Amino acid sequence: MELIIFVAAAIGALAGGVGVIASRPPVRSALSLLLVLGSLAVLYLALAAQFIAALQVIIYAGAIVVLFLFVIMLLHARTGEARAEKLRGQRTAAVLLAAGFLGVIVAVLRSRPGAALEAAPEGFGTAQAVGRALFTAYVLPFELASVVLLIGIMAAVVIGRPSGTRP
Amino acid sequence: MTVPVGAYLALSAALFALGFTGVLVRRNALVVFMSVELMLNSVNLSFIAFARQLGAIEGQVSVFFVMVIAAVEVVVGLAIIIAIFRTRDTVDIDDVDLLRG
């Protein structure tokens, strides 16, 4: 059962990934990204990370992808990729690097056969469990994260403002 | 049949590779950005996998923070892209070559 879920979600993720990088219209890329994010949420559930799966859907799929779509529409995003590739060897480099990277990872994975996953402990991955960690051991990063969010908002407002307006 | 953790990691690696290929090959700034998100997510996946394997909740906490920061990054990044678009009327990142020496 778990295997089927995994395979399905994996195929979805990979297909979406290819779609993101290979689609001509940006909208299609954004929707492919949505597919990836959804597949990943499923995988998170399979890995006993329910809370995170929920967050994934809410934040990523719900907010970030929407933001992307808005901007794509705002910019009538021209692809500009009708022009020929200016940088020589870029494609080759990409392929080589991808191959190299994957090669390394596969070699590592082969060398240490991983054990099968045991059953998850009780209450692992729940909102409670994550929350407990966040508010005790990681409360400082948590608070700082909120500050970062604030700064991000301010930055976006400032940068995104049309030029010429007064502060 | 349980899925070995290595499978998740392999998937994560594949997604990561796809992501950086996109960064290298595509010229549309928005698509590049999405590829970056792809990479981030692949890393999230491996974090979650390890958290599950080691029974440590810290992995998931990390993912939480990654998401927060990713959100902020997307916001600011898109704002920048918009600002550049306003002055240059292009989202082709090859056109932004002012650092050329």
Add this chain to the structure above:
Amino acid sequence: MDSALLVLIIAFPLAGWLLNGGLAGRLPRRAVGWLGSGTVGASFLLALVAVRRPAVAGEGLTVTLYRWIAAGEFAVPFSLLMDRLSAVMALVVSGVGFLIHVYSIGYMGEDEAYSRYFAYLNLFMASMLLLVLGGSLLTLFVGWELVGLCSYLLIGFWFARPAAATAGRKAFVVNRIGDAAFLLGMIALAVGAGTLEFGGLTVSAEAFAPPVLAAITLLLFAGATGKSAQLPLYTWLPDAMEGPTPVSALIHAATMVTAGVYMVGRLYPLFERAAVTLTVIAAVGALTALFAATIALVQWDLKRVLAYSTISQLGYMFVGMGVLAPEAGMFHLTTHAFFKALLFLAAGSVMHAMGGVVDMRRLGALARPLRWTATGFVLGALALTGFPFFSGYFSKELILERAFEHGRGGLLALVWAAGLATSFVTAVYITRAAVLTFAPPASPQRPRDAHPHEAPPVMARPMGVLAALSVFGGVLGARAAGAPLLLWLQEFFGLEVHEAGAPLGLTLLTVTVGLLGIALGYAAYRQRREMRLGAIGVFFERHWGLQPLYDEVITGLARRFGRALADVVEVRIIDGAVNGVAALAGRTGGALRRLQTGYVRQYAAVILGGTVLLLGYWLLR
């Protein structure tokens, strides 16, 4: 108090230098001149006093001033020494020096740089006295170098004149060549003898093996040839005539140039044991004497005649040193100081009277207006030719006689023959000079506005004193009068004393040769006749072929070497290296610049590439 004497002898002129130099322009003219002369006069008097000290006649009066060099076992104290030899030198130097200083008061009276002149002249006196009174070879060398410096300063006194500046430089550089040899010899001595003090060197003279001693003494003699203008380092002396005439009289006739002779005499215990060197010295001296005399014959510049004459007479002194007759050499040094200084001062008087003209082709018939000067010149000339019973007669005779005996039956007889021939030529050229300058008729090219007037007393009186010394100074070495100086020095040198006088025939021969020379000179040049010497004249004029050799070969070589260094080494190698480094930096930068494409994707590719590599390395280790 004895020690103070020696120090004061040097200190006085040194103070004169400081005062005249430091207060230049603030002292009235008269004060400057008499201050400068007074210090030298004081030195002379002090030297007179010091000479009477018993120690001087004995093993010498020594004063150690301070511990100068002390390096392990090698020590050279800064000391002064007055023994018989240095006493003679000190007296001659300070005495003649005083007379010339007084003369300068008149001669340089109109010159703007009056104070500078007397300051330099005093400095010279102090340096020369340091040289003469030095107690170690190193102290002597200090004085040696200092007089070289003063010579440069004084030759180039009118430094605005290019000829003078060049001449000063030439003198310094040629001297330097000799000094290099001198230094080498000195170092060898220091290494071999372990000391440079004269007392110690005398003692250690026997310890040297003959070849080593020959080498050392040859090196030292080479140094002497530079300072005393012998072959091959003579070229600077004629050019040195660019300086003021009293300077020529003092430095380039009476004192500085004799330093080489003095140095040989000072180290005679070393030289007398090196037969090879002695032969070389005698040969070089004789050759130079003849060589210079022939050149003097074809000079038109009165001062240059005297300059070559000095070179020639210095050759005689070296002959004396080389034939184991050092006291004869020193005696000739003394008489030469008298009559050569007189000749120069007379020449200066002529220049003073004729507005600076010194070319004999434009002079003539000056005997009437310049009676005193003319008389002085003639007396000096007679002494130079060795006219009987003048001072030069005794000293030159002695040298020729000793040369004859020393070279009897061998190749060294050539030394005597050269000396005799030189005598002849000397007589001819000095007569020529006298006739062309003083005898009527006057030259048609005489300057229009010349009103020749006799020298003022301040110039005339020193000439008078020197004239008296030139005529009567022979008494110091005349056998009939007991030859006091000769005997005194003979005892000092401690060599075998020849009691028998010269064979009469020899003396007659020498005298006849001299008289013949005078007669020929008069006959050939009176009435301003030009005796055409033809090819021989040209040969003499070109220094027997040395002049083209020096000019083209040696200086040409040096010039080409300099050119090579300037054009190749300096421009291409040194500048090239520096510029090359800069260019390299530039080009490297230019090349590296191509990495900055401005394309983010390329940067990303590079970063990723590096990351993959690192990852691979870490994970697969």
